[in-house]
Amino acid sequence: MAKITETMRKQSQPLWESSFNHPFIKQLSAGSLPQQTFRYYLKQDRYYLQNFADLHGKIADQMDDPDIKRFLYDGAKGFNDSEKEVRIEFFKELNITQQEIDQTEIAPNAYSYVTHMYHELNEGTPARAAAALLPCYWLYNEIGKRLIEAGSPIKVYQQFIETYDSKAFTNATARMIEIVDKLGEEADAQEQEKMQTAFLRSSFFELHFWEMAYRHEMW
Numbered sequence: 001m002a003k004i005t006e007t008m009r010k011q012s013q014p015l016w017e018s019s020f021n022h023p024f025i026k027q028l029s030a031g032s033l034p035q036q037t038f039r040y041y042l043k044q045d046r047y048y049l050q051n052f053a054d055l056h057g058k059i060a061d062q063m064d065d066p067d068i069k070r071f072l073y074d075g076a077k078g079f080n081d082s083e084k085e086v087r088i089e090f091f092k093e094l095n096i097t098q099q100e101i102d103q104t105e106i107a108p109n110a111y112s113y114v115t116h117m118y119h120e121l122n123e124g125t126p127a128r129a130a131a132a133l134l135p136c137y138w139l140y141n142e143i144g145k146r147l148i149e150a151g152s153p154i155k156v157y158q159q160f161i162e163t164y165d166s167k168a169f170t171n172a173t174a175r176m177i178e179i180v181d182k183l184g185e186e187a188d189a190q191e192q193e194k195m196q197t198a199f200l201r202s203s204f205f206e207l208h209f210w211e212m213a214y215r216h217e218m219w
């Protein structure tokens, strides 16, 4: 039988293709993405990343397998240390002040995405929540791999691309795929379908995250 992540990846292909071809990504690579748009993205992504780390911990609490537990706890912590450091650097380079951060309200799509992930955990199961986390790793890794060759003429955009093509990040993505496959094997057919839906919805919110930033979406 096909691995559950193979099915998920196939089902989400049209959404992922739209992410690869989104003007945000095309312009990030070409260097023509307005800095204001990238600033907007970073400020919104801050909310996302905080909640993403928090969710890793909450899902880990509910996992039985000690290796999976450790990976997820490390993921929550690893984000706090390394990815956050990169972001703090971006904030400095783009003069995003603490005051500006404090004054930024979470935008509709970021709110919906985060709410979706908590819903999968709180009203669903840890396996569905883990499936909801996976596009975050996997889509960004595929974007990183696609963009790395051409790179970007803008320094911060280039740094952004490099973050997601790194060996450490590629390994973390592979491990997260393995985890979701294992949880899929342990699930019955109905639960597998719910995991697939959780993955597909996150893929939708990933696509709309670019669109949200591109349009500077507001309530």
Ligand SMILES: Cc1ncc(C[n+]2csc(CCO)c2C)c(N)n1
Binding pocket: 045, 048, 049, 052, 075, 078, 079, 083, 135, 136, 137, 138, 140, 206, 209
């Ligand atoms: C909307 C959105 N989706 C995915 C990522 C990428 N990302 C965020 S945390 C993490 C895991 C480990 O660092 C990854 C891959 C992002 N930044 N913003």
